[in-house]
Every structure is written in structure tokens, then in C-alpha cells.
Amino acid sequence: MRYMATYDMMETMRNTNEWLGASAKAVAAFPAMGLVPNPFLQWIGAWGDVTERSFARMAVKPDWGIHSIPAEDGCDHLVSVESVFSRPFGDLIKFNVQGRPEKARKILLVAPMSGHYATLLRSTVASLLPDAEIYITDWHNARDIPVSEGKFDIEDYTLYLVDFMREIGPEANVIAVCQPAPLALAATAYLAELDPSAQPRTLTLIGGPIDPDAAATDVTDFGRRVTMGQLEKTAIQRVGFKFKGVGRMVYPGLLQLASFVSMNSERHSEAFKNQITRVSKGEAGDHDAHNRFYDEYLAVMDMTAEFYLSTVERIFKDGEIAKNQFVVNGTPIDIGKITSVAVKTVEGANDDISAPGQCVAALDLLTGLPDSKKASHLEPGAGHFGIFAGKSWRNNIRPLVLDFIDANAKPETPKAAEKPVQKSATVTKLKA
Template structure:
């Protein structure tokens, strides 16, 4: 599976399917076909439109699509995305709101690198922008990174997070979602040892596998079921000749997507059948609910082989974070050294990816942190995506997180860290009703 021809074969199949969709759409759309009473041509055109769009989106990075935010005076303020710190495997980006004074809350959102782009947290970012200055980790597609840039594994990922935190300063409030939760915890512990004054003010951990064995899910069962050798032989491929990372070993996005879809094949099949009928009837829109969801869902990115394999081995199999045995370049990362970073855990009652208890395990590792600086919330009835991008997030979790950040800010100003200038006394920004977009 490691040769380039296998990777290029998948890309060839994707391009061919995209071409077939475009061809079917064009043929079924000829004016002369309108003279035929049989609706087959309309269905052929509709199938082609849906197929062409779907296969085209698989290799396109989605736009953030956050152009404005409502200010405290009711005016729409222009939002632009700026690169705050550029790195080979991922950038730190900032959503700059023009015409607005710096906010009291500064948030670093650590987006997952688990097959989709950082835009997966678009609605989360949009919901926080009225109340905070928001920065996001924007991970790069491994297929576009030349082999000469070297490796990128869980240790490198953790060091990237630590560098992003150092760049932003100690008044940062980190929100980590899903996959990066254990590594965000490790990055904070790393800073507690090597650069304490650069630790973030608070750490919100949402639905991540700190201890995958705390409660079993299909994801954890898979991690225990397969061997590292099996994974390496069956899912790792070399990037083909078409992209800048030609020759780099990766877990291909297209292969990941096939796994995602197979987990809920019946649901996805019905969704596409219904969309084809809507297109044929003229009831579909370019930005309707189906397209909004699948434009994001189908946009997948390659992960470096070493990152994927080290995540499975060290986070799920060996449970390095859960055992407080994680190391970077042979140096131990002791989570108990976190002593003055407020930590808040968010879990969903019906989370089938990171089940309740997996993220909560972080609190037991924080033996050096006072109990009054540890909080947790279990959202009733919420699934995995709901705890950061659905109505549960907007209506219940988001207000709790903002209150937690404000409380941590007040505590930090009352007892500033040694070596740090006291944070400025700006008042928390007034809360604005969340009218963010419907989550994808």
C-alpha cells in the first residue's frame, strides 16, 4: 500500500467519478432532452450534479466564510483571517474584527487534526467572535508538505501547541476540541516545566480521549483490536506525483473518508438519494442544509503517517497521557506540574466517540492543581458534535465556558504569576446573543 501508484489510483478514481458526474449533468441538461416525457434525463442530470460536487469537494479546502460579526453597538464589523504565526505543518491564525477594540477574552481554539480541516469548528468560532478575540490552529494538508520539511508526530504537535501558547501570551484561554485534548494538556504541562510564565490562563477540554480506557467506544475498541503492523501495512501510503508532498508517507484523506462513510453507510446513502430527488425537482439550493454539511464533511486532508501511528500507539494503546508517562525527546512531561491553570472539562452524555469519563480523567492527573480550579460539565443528551457545534453548545455550554474564562481571568488578575506583568484591568466584554450559523 505504500507505493505512489496506490495513492494515485485513488485520486484517479476520484477524478474519473467527478468527470462522470459532470458529463451526466451536461448530457441530461441539453434543451432537447426537455422534449422527452420520461424523467430519466432529469434524474441523470441531478445525479451528475450531486456526484460532481461531492467528488470535487474531497480535495478542496473549505473557506471559513466568516465575513462579519455584530458589534456591541449593533453594527456589522468586517472579519478577516490573518496568519499570526506560520509553521511548516500548521499556522496560528487570527480572526481579526476590524473597528473593534481588543477584547478582554483572548481564546486559542485548538482544532482537531483527525481527517478534516480546522474549518470543522467554523460555527464554534463564529459563536465566540462576538465575545472574544479568537485564534485557531490551522493544520496543513500533509499531501502538500514536501518531504524535506521532515516528520510530524504527536511530540511535534505538542511542541507546536506550546509555541502557539508562548506566542499568544499568558492571558490566553485555550479551548481544545476532541483529538487534541490530551496533547493540549501535555503542552500546558510542558510549559509548566520549561516556561511557566507562558502557560495559558485557562484550559477548556471538550470531549477528548485523555484516558481512552475510561469507557469503551468503537474508536477505542478499534485501537485495541488492530496491531501497529496491521495499521502500517493497510492504511499508510505515499503521496502521489500530483502534489507537493510527493513521496511523503501519509494516512490519505480519501481512505479516511471511506471509513467515515462506512460507519453510517445507510444514513449517507439516503441523504444522497434524497438530495438527488430534490435537485431533480428544483428544490435544492447551492447552500442548502445537505450541501452545507457535505461540503465540509467530504473535504478531507491527509495526515502524516507518523502522527497517525504515534497517536494510535501512544494515546490509545500505551495510554501515555492517561498514565502521565508522556515524553518529548525523551524528557518526561509531568501533568502534575500544572498548578495555576484553571481547567474545565466538557463532555456529552451521548458522545459515542469520546465517551463520558475519557476527558474527565484529566482532573485526576492534575494532582498539583487546587480543587477550586477544576470544574466539569456533562451535557445531557448531547452527542460528540453537539458539545462544540450544535444547539447544546450555543445554548448551554458556550455561556458556561465564557463564565469560566471570566472567572479564571479574575483569579489571574488577583494573583499574577511570578515574572508576568499583571494583566490589564479591562472589563469583560458584554455578552451578545448567539446568532451564529447552523452547525454543519
């Protein structure tokens, strides 16, 4: 599988399906087709419309689409996106709300690098932006990064987070969503030992695999079923000549997308069949629920081979974070060194990616952190997506996270001590 031809074949198949969809849509749209009022022609046109859009989305990085937000003054304020720290494999970007006084809360959202772009957290950003200064990690598509830039594995990822936290400063409140949760925890421990003044104020871990063995899912079982040799031979490909990263070994986004879709193939098939029917009847819209979801879901990016393989081997197979045996650039990471950063975990009761128990395991590793700075929340009825971008996030989890940040904004003051986090009705205090 590790050949340019294999990578180019996948891109050729994607491009061909996009072309077929565009052709069917164009043919059905010819005025002459009106002479043959056959519903089948309308269905062909609708199939082409949905197919072209779907396969075209796979090769495009989505736009953030956050143009303005309302503020306390009753006015809408324009939002601009600025890169404040640029690196070859990812940038730290900030959402600037023009004309609004700076907010006291500074939040760093650590987006997952698991096949989708950081825009997967668009709704998360939009929900937090009215109440905080928002920064987010914007990871780059590996196929667009020249081989000359070198490798990028989970140790490099962790060091990127360290640099991003230092850039924002000790007032940062870090929220890590899914895949980066264990590495955000490691980056915080790295700072706790080597640069305590740069530690974030709070760390919120949402649905992350701190201890994948705490509650098995199809994702963790997959890591157990295959050997690293099998994974390298079947999943890793070399970027073709079409892209700047020609020759780089990657785990292709298209291959990851196939895995995503296969997990709920019947549900996705039904969704596309229904969308084709709606388009043929003229009931679909450019920004309807189907397109809003799949424009983001289908937009995928490649990961470097070393990042993907080291994640599977060191996080899922060897459990280095769960065993507190993670090493970064030759430096052993001791999570017990975290003594002042308040840490909260959030899990969804129906999460089939990072099942309940995997994320909350972080609190047991924080042996140097007092119980008053530990908190957890289990959201009833919530799946994986819902705990950071769905209804559960909007209605329940977001307010809890903001309250947690505020409660630990100035831990040295009596005011913060009067409102201990563990007394909240929806937050459970855990013992280390």
C-alpha cells in the same frame, strides 16, 4: 499499500467520479433533452449534480466564510483572517474584526488533526468571535508538504502548541476539541515546568480521549483490534506525483473519509438519496442544510504517517497521557506540574467517539491543581459534534465556557473568588 500507485489510484477514482457526475449533469442539461420529457433524465441530471459536487469537495480546502459580525455599536464589522505564526505543518491564525475595540478574552481554539480541516470548527469560531479575540490552529494537508520539511508526529504537534501558546501569551484561554485534548494538556504541563510565565490562563478540553480506556467506543476498540504492523501496511500510503509532498508517507484523507462514512453508512446513503430527489424536483439550494454539512464533511486532508501511527500507539494503545508517562523531545511530561491553570472538561452524554469518562479523566491527573480550579460538565443528550458546534454548544456549553473563562480571568482578585466555578448549577466540581 505503501506505494504511490495506490495513492494515485484513490485520487483517480475520486477524479473519475467527479467527471462522471459532471458529464451526467451536462448531458441532462442539453436543450435537446427537452424533446424527451422523461423524469429519468431529470433524475440523471440530479444524480450528476450531487455526485460532481460531492467528489469535488474532497479535494478542496473549505473557506472560512466568516465575512462580518455584529458588534455592540450596532454595526457589522468586517472579519479578516491573518496568519500570525507560520510553520511547515500548521499556522496559528487570527480572526481580526476590523474597527472593533480589542476584546479582553483571548481564546486559542486547538482544532483536531483527524482528517478534516480546521474549518470544521467554523460555527464554533463564529459563535465565539463576537465576544473574544479568536485564534485557531490551521493544520496543513500533509500531501502538500515537501518531504524536505521532515517528520511531524505527536511530539512535534505538542511543541507546535507550546509555540502557539507562547505567541499569544499568558492571557490565552485554550479550548481543545476532540483529538488534541490530550496533547493540549501535555503542552500546558510542558510550559508549567519549563516556562511557567507562558502558561495559558484556562484550559477547556472538549470531548477528548484523555483516557480512551475509561469508556470504550468503536474508535478505541479499533485501536485494540489491529496491531501497529497491520495498521501501517493497510492504512499508510505514499503521496503521488501530482502533489508537492510527493513521496511523503501519509494516512490519506480519502481513506479516513471512507472510515467516517462506514460508521453510519445507512444514514449517509439516505441523506444523498433524498438530496438527489430534492435536486430533481428543484427543491434543493446551493447552501441548503445538506450542502452546508457535506461541503465540510467531505473535505478531507492527509495526515503524516508518523502522526497517525504515533497517535494510535501512544495515546490509544499505550495510554501514555492517561498514565502520565508522555515524553516530548526527551523531556518527561508531568501533568501534576500544572498548578495555576484552571481546567474544565466538557463531554456529551451520547458521544460515540469520545464517550463520557474519557475526557473528565484529565482532572484526576491534575494532582497539583486545587479543586477550586477544576470543573466538568456533562451535556445531556449531546453527541460528539453537538458539544462543540451543534445546538448543545450554542445553547448551553458556549455560555458555560465563557463563564469559566471570566471566572478565572483574574484569579488573584476577590471578585473572582466571590464566584467560584464549582457552585454553578451546571458545573460539577470533581476531586483530584
